[in-house]
Structures are given as C-alpha cells and as structure tokens.
Amino acid sequence: MxxxxxxxxxxxxxxxxxxxxxxxxxxxxxxxxxxxxxxxxxxxxxxxxxxxxxxxxxxxxxxxxxxxxxxFAGRLRLRGLLVFAARFAVELVSASLHVARIAVQPGYRPRGAIIAVRLRVPTDLNLALTAEAVSLVPGTLILEVDRDSGTLYLHVLDTHGPADLGAARERTRTVERRIIRAVGSGVELRRVETDESERGTSP
Known part of the structure; x- marks a missing residue:
C-alpha cells in the first residue's frame, strides 16, 4: 500500500x-x-x-x-480597480487642498494625533497596499505597522476631537475595503462586506 x-x-x-x-x-x-x-x-x-x-x-x-x-490569492476586478483609482484621485486632490489651506492660513496651528487602525484582512499584501495608499494622501503618515495584529499606526493632521479621530479610522478602513474589492479574494471580500453590514455603514 x-x-x-x-x-x-x-x-x-x-x-x-x-x-x-x-x-x-x-x-x-x-x-x-x-x-x-x-x-x-x-x-x-x-x-x-x-x-x-x-x-x-x-x-x-x-x-x-x-x-x-x-x-497573491485574490483576483483582479476591473470595476473595483476603477472605483479605487477614481476615489483615490478625488481624495488626493481634496487632501492636498486642505493641507495647502492649513499652510497659508495665518495664525492657524493644526493639531495632530496618532491613532491605531486594526485592519479586517491582516495579510502582508493588504497591510502593504493599504499603508501605501493611505500614506500617499497628504495629511496622513504611517508611523508603524504591527504585522502580528494587522494594525496600522497613523499620524493624522488637523484633528479637533474624537469625531475627527473616528473619521480618520473610517477613512482607513474604507481604503482597505476598496483595495479588497479591487484585488482581494472571495473570502477576504466576504469578511469585509460582513463586517460592514454588521456595522451598518455604507460602502
């Protein structure tokens, strides 16, 4: 035998x-x-x-x-790639204008904050792609990546309270969701969609 x-x-x-x-x-x-x-x-x-x-x-x-x-265990989705590229371009322009306004506004001192965002898909590829996409937008800087827990530590510019910190975390998770919709596997996509439905937020 x-x-x-x-x-x-x-x-x-x-x-x-x-x-x-x-x-x-x-x-x-x-x-x-x-x-x-x-x-x-x-x-x-x-x-x-x-x-x-x-x-x-x-x-x-x-x-x-x-x-x-x-x-790479996922697959390329043309619609997801186009949505990611379009939204990224809009956010890049919007954040650039916001940072420019802060730079030229007389007497204004923006407050920064460091936040931790735990990703829902803690793979090395998703950590790298999300960290790169977030750090390319002006006003946000990746300080550290915790590979074991799948957590990104970010410095966020111009925060005024808990609402701004929550919005920054949600923006990071939104970037992750768009990346998964563009190149993620079926299992990763279901994980992100299930988490969003449980949170009751719009995609």
Missing part, C-alpha cells in the same frame, strides 16, 4: 514545484509593478524616464533587499 502512495507523491512533486516557481515569478512581477507605480507617484509625474527609473530602483530593491514571500 505504501508503494502507490509514494509513487503518487513523486508524480505530483514536479508540477507543484513548477507552480511554486511560477507563483514566485508572478509575485515578484506584481511587486515590481507596484514599486514602479509608487516611484512615479513620489515623483509626481508619469513619463518614460520615471518608469525606467522605477524599474531600475524596484529591481535593485527586490534584488538586494528581498522581502518575505507575499502570495
């Missing part, structure tokens, strides 16, 4: 290894693409020179500073 079982395992070995290599290449390609996008956003201009520079810098980062393996 042990012979057939061992033969079956031996026969299944090479395909699994191939899928593992394919998965690693896919993850590396996705990581490089995201680094190129972040590089262009940091420069504030999308052109061929910045794209080429992003490929070089991203390749160097992945080669010399390898990150822990982060698998």
């Amino acid at each position: 042990s012979g057939p079982s061992e033969s079956a395992r031996d026969a299944a070995g090479p395909p699994a290894s191939g899928r593992g290599r394919l998965g690693r290449w896919r993850d590396q390609t996705a990581a490089l693409g995201w680094l190129v996008v972040v590089w262009n956003l940091l420069w504030g201009d999308v052109n061929w020179a910045n794209a080429a520079g992003g490929v070089l810098v991203g390749g160097a980062v992945l080669a010399f500073f390898p990150l822990p393996a982060v698998s």
Whole structure:
C-alpha cells in the first residue's frame, strides 16, 4: 500500500514545484509593478524616464533587499480597480487642498494625533497596499505597522476631537475595503462586506 502512495507523491512533486516557481515569478512581477507605480507617484509625474527609473530602483530593491514571500490569492476586478483609482484621485486632490489651506492660513496651528487602525484582512499584501495608499494622501503618515495584529499606526493632521479621530479610522478602513474589492479574494471580500453590514455603514 505504501508503494502507490509514494509513487503518487513523486508524480505530483514536479508540477507543484513548477507552480511554486511560477507563483514566485508572478509575485515578484506584481511587486515590481507596484514599486514602479509608487516611484512615479513620489515623483509626481508619469513619463518614460520615471518608469525606467522605477524599474531600475524596484529591481535593485527586490534584488538586494528581498522581502518575505507575499502570495497573491485574490483576483483582479476591473470595476473595483476603477472605483479605487477614481476615489483615490478625488481624495488626493481634496487632501492636498486642505493641507495647502492649513499652510497659508495665518495664525492657524493644526493639531495632530496618532491613532491605531486594526485592519479586517491582516495579510502582508493588504497591510502593504493599504499603508501605501493611505500614506500617499497628504495629511496622513504611517508611523508603524504591527504585522502580528494587522494594525496600522497613523499620524493624522488637523484633528479637533474624537469625531475627527473616528473619521480618520473610517477613512482607513474604507481604503482597505476598496483595495479588497479591487484585488482581494472571495473570502477576504466576504469578511469585509460582513463586517460592514454588521456595522451598518455604507460602502
């Protein structure tokens, strides 16, 4: 009885290894693409020179500073990606105008605060994507990421009370929800949607 079982395992070995290599290449390609996008956003201009520079810098980062393996178990959803991109652009412009108003308003001293936001999908990929998306919006800065508990610690600019702190936490969870709707797995999407229905908030 042990012979057939061992033969079956031996026969299944090479395909699994191939899928593992394919998965690693896919993850590396996705990581490089995201680094190129972040590089262009940091420069504030999308052109061929910045794209080429992003490929070089991203390749160097992945080669010399390898990150822990982060698998992608979700799937791309075009509608979710478009909604995320549109809402992100609107929030980017709105937050930029708000920070600019604070900078030029005479005698105004904004109060900052540090808050903790525990994400509903504590995977490495979701932590990284949510942290990047939140930190790219002016007025919010990621200070620390607790990988074990799936918690982001943020510095938020211009807060006046508990209502503003609650709004900042909700904005972060909204960004997470949009990311999951764009690239999350079915299980992750159900987890986010179930949590929202229990909280009674609109998507």
